[in-house]
Amino acid sequence: MSKESELLEHVARALVDDPSGVVVKEEQDGDFLKLHLQVAEADVGKVIGRGGRIAKAIRALLKVMATRDGTKVNLEID
Amino acid sequence: MPLRGEEFTGRTVEEAIERGLLELGRKRSDVDIEILERGKPANMLGMGGVDARVLLSFTEEERAQEPEPVVDEREVPRRPDAVRAAAERAADEAEDALPAFAEELALGLTVLTSLLEKMGVEADVTLDDRPGMEGLEVEGADLGALIGRGGENLVALQQLVSAIASKSVGRTVHVPVDIEGYRRRREDQLREIAHRVASRVKTTGQAVTLEPMLAYERRIVHLAVQEQPGIKTESVGIDPNRRVVISSTDPGARGPVGFRPSPPGGFRDGPRPIRPGGPGGFPGRRPYPPRPGGVRPPRPGGFGPAQ
Numbered sequence: 001m002s003k004e005s006e007l008l009e010h011v012a013r014a015l016v017d018d019p020s021g022v023v024v025k026e027e028q029d030g031d032f033l034k035l036h037l038q039v040a041e042a043d044v045g046k047v048i049g050r051g052g053r054i055a056k057a058i059r060a061l062l063k064v065m066a067t068r069d070g071t072k073v074n075l076e077i078d
Numbered sequence: 079m080p081l082r083g084e085e086f087t088g089r090t091v092e093e094a095i096e097r098g099l100l101e102l103g104r105k106r107s108d109v110d111i112e113i114l115e116r117g118k119p120a121n122m123l124g125m126g127g128v129d130a131r132v133l134l135s136f137t138e139e140e141r142a143q144e145p146e147p148v149v150d151e152r153e154v155p156r157r158p159d160a161v162r163a164a165a166e167r168a169a170d171e172a173e174d175a176l177p178a179f180a181e182e183l184a185l186g187l188t189v190l191t192s193l194l195e196k197m198g199v200e201a202d203v204t205l206d207d208r209p210g211m212e213g214l215e216v217e218g219a220d221l222g223a224l225i226g227r228g229g230e231n232l233v234a235l236q237q238l239v240s241a242i243a244s245k246s247v248g249r250t251v252h253v254p255v256d257i258e259g260y261r262r263r264r265e266d267q268l269r270e271i272a273h274r275v276a277s278r279v280k281t282t283g284q285a286v287t288l289e290p291m292l293a294y295e296r297r298i299v300h301l302a303v304q305e306q307p308g309i310k311t312e313s314v315g316i317d318p319n320r321r322v323v324i325s326s327t328d329p330g331a332r333g334p335v336g337f338r339p340s341p342p343g344g345f346r347d348g349p350r351p352i353r354p355g356g357p358g359g360f361p362g363r364r365p366y367p368p369r370p371g372g373v374r375p376p377r378p379g380g381f382g383p384a385q
Contacts, residue, residue: 061197
């Protein structure tokens with residue numbers, strides 16, 4: 001599992017009511033890393049945040065990590 | 079009531095406890111803490127330390143009785159436009175604010191430390207609990223990328239730390255985070271700009287539009303001059319081009335000039351209305367005001383190139 005996935009899982013688990021419902025999947029395509037985050041239905045709002053703030057913040061940190069490694073990262077919340 | 083216990087580790091007992099509470103999503107008062115191993119700090123080379131271990135036990139039933147955290151607005155999806163109109167200014171000025179207390183700062187420290195560790199960022203995090211200066215300070219080499227352009231990643235980091243800490247204590251807390259003193263310097267600079275521009279606005283009556291800023295930056299500007307009589311501030315435009323306008327409350331004051339809000343798609347507010355003789359203004363517009371000295375004297379040789 002990539003460092004990015006680990007961070008995502010760590011953050012998501014800390015934000016939700018039901019940490020066991022957190023599932024992170026990743027697809028690596030060359031330099032491009034695509035992350036899929038699944039959480040319990042009741043927790044979706046918590047990882048997105050008001051006006052998408054939290055999702056935006058998570059993406060920002062993922063991007064910091066990816067940029068450092070010269071790769072690209074994309075996060076989708078399913 | 080079924081009793082459950084889970085073991086957690088950390089570099090210190092405190093860290094292990096915080097980590098456990100975070101993982102379990104419980105408050106300190108809800109669990110029974112048993113210290114299994116006090117732990118030993120590592121030596122200078124980061125070797126030889128022993129992790130602290132704690133056992134957190136709790137009754138399964140408590141989960142159900144646990145008061146639901148007040149339904150947080152961030153869970154309620156709202157139309158962006160409606161939010162804008164109603165809550166923009168509040169958001170500018172209040173950014174989830176509730177001052178962080180010592181305990182929340184300590185929790186924030188743990189949260190931030192583990193976040194940075196997961197990100198693979200090598201940095202030291204220290205806690206400042208001096209009154210008025212409360213916050214966490216990140217120091218290390220090469221933290222420019224973590225600060226981000228205009229501090230945007232720093233803001234993201236702080237939002238996540240605050241959100242995770244809020245989740246853990248069950249109410250909204252605000253944990254200020256700074257990296258290499260960036261925020262402190264930027265805030266000083268913003269206050270300086272705000273005061274300088276405000277005094278210019280006061281003397282000239284001419285409103286001034288500042289450069290685009292992040293929400294928290296605009297908030298600093300609003301707060302910096304809100305006490306000044308004769309000055310008002312408001313935010314105009316759409317993120318990421320939202321700007322603060324500092325204007326005079328003087329009746330004869332003029333609006334901002336030189337500001338062209340140019341979001342893709344053209345002007346949002348339409349052309350600026352012409353004031354038909356506003357309060358204190360002159361009654362209507364005259365295309366050419368009369369020259370104080372009377373009629374312009376004819377130029378010798380007339381117009382056109384010299385002969």
